[in-house]
Amino acid sequence: MTAKDWLVLSLLPGLGPRRIQTLRERAPECLESWPEGWLALLPRPAATALRLWLDHPDRSPLAPAVDALDGWLAASVHHALLHPGHACWPALLDELPDPPAVLWACGDLAALTPPALAIVGSRRPTRDGLESAAAFGRDLAGQGYATVSGMALGIDGAAQRAALDAGGASVAVLGCGVDVVYPPRHEALHRRLQGEGGLLLSEHPPGTRARPAFFPRRNRIVTGLSLGVLVVEAAEKSGSLVSARLAMEQNREVFALPGSIHNPQARGCLGLIRQGATLVTGIEDILEELPPRGGASAIDSTDAPARTSQVTHAPAASDAGPQDPLLELLSERPTPLDVLVELTGQDVGHCQRRLLELEIEGLATQAVGGWVRLSGRLL
Structure with missing residues (x-):
């Protein structure tokens, strides 16, 4: 199946990521035949819409979306539409009960090659939280791991920025189109992720504006791409804890950074540790739980920061500068x-x-x- 075929499939009425995955698991031998195998298994509304597209594409309501895909792919060599069967499709996503049928991509697809860890946390972190997020982003890059997050303010952005500063790979999964800068303050980070070994991903087509309902579903992709998730700071009720729960459901490792009992932003992490998350004070605590790298690091070992037993706080670059x-x-x-x-x-x-x-x-x-x-x- 081509990228266009998968896009059409994802747009059919009455289907969604979970239904598509269920069909893929139930009859993989039938679904290897496009479009006949799918037509035989799709519910009637979806099969009717697909038949209309196949027989009379100019009359199908799917035509504008397919035309937009052609324009998107032609606009830049850094644009892609990932799907099952694509050479760069992350195999870990197929372990989810509801993986996205397609992922719009902008940037360097090689960022999907290294093993990855998700780093998430508060949008209103403490200074210590920001320093810790940056330190783990750098140290993981030095060990050949990619950092995955949602490009949100606070912990997410700090970790991803630090990973890029260290010459590592970073993948941002967005709750909007990959061409939409959200949050607006991260315009510089958005730009860096397209051109410095980073990658922007979204299950929503270009031009889609951010909506609150998109972010919880975005989190399943963040954790789904990763071997585990590190929660740096989180309040007792936060989106970061949603990510941690999703990671547990996906059989991913969950790591949490401890903090003061007097810090509201640490209470979520302390709760995760009580529930069995691995307590983390340094990069070794994470590496001990992850599978062996099995090969050279993505960064030359002479440039990689030394492994220490505690979180380091070396300076990193900023989107803001002295011209402010x-x-x-x-x-x-x-x-x-x-x-x-x-x-x-x-x-x-x-x-x-x-x-x-x-x-x-x-x-x-x-x-x-x-x-x-x-x-x-x-x-």
Whole structure:
């Protein structure tokens, strides 16, 4: 079956990822014959729609989507539509009860070659959480593992950015089309994932806007692509815990970083550890539970960071830079918010939002008397 065939199949009425996977498992010998094998097993509405497409494609409501696929693939050599049978289709996805029928891809498909670990966590992490996410992203890259996440703010973005900084592979699974930047603050990371050994994936066609309902389903692909998932920081009720539950259901390893009992963002991780997740304090704790690499690392060993028993906190690059006007006004001496508002000419809300972004990126922090600039770029 071609990419076009799989796209048509995914769009048929009354079908979905779980129904398609059930059919594939029930009668694999029949489904090897396209389209006859599928026509014999599909429910009537889907079979009728497929027959219309086969006999009169110009009259089929599926025609615009197929035409859009042709345009997408022709637009760039970095565009692809992955599907079962594709040379780069991740075999781990076939272990899911509801793998996507197709995955739109933008970037370097070689990012799917190394074994992968998902790193997820809070969108509002602590500074320690951001440092830990970046450290694990770097260290895993040094050991030849790819980092998979959802390109969300906070932990996800920090881990993926650090993996790229270390010369490793990183895969972002999006809850929108791969050409849509969401969240908007990650425009630079989105761009890097297309051109620096990274890859953007989505089960939604290009142009699809982000919707809340898409993200929980996105998580099953994040964990499905991975040998395990590391939760760095998570509140008691968070999407990261959904990812951990999915990983358990998929028979993946679940790792959790412990934290203070007084930190609300650590309570989810502490709960996972109580439920049997592997407690992690360094990269060795993860490597001991994963299958042996079986070959050379994706990065030359002379460039790989040394393995340590504790999380390292070396500087990594940031999407923000010294050209940021608000960052330029900060120094090691605290600057009050009202002074920053006056100097920038921006309103209070704008300054507060930007300061929060700088804090998430590890470039600034709040201190007694105002905001200060951090001397080392943590993210």
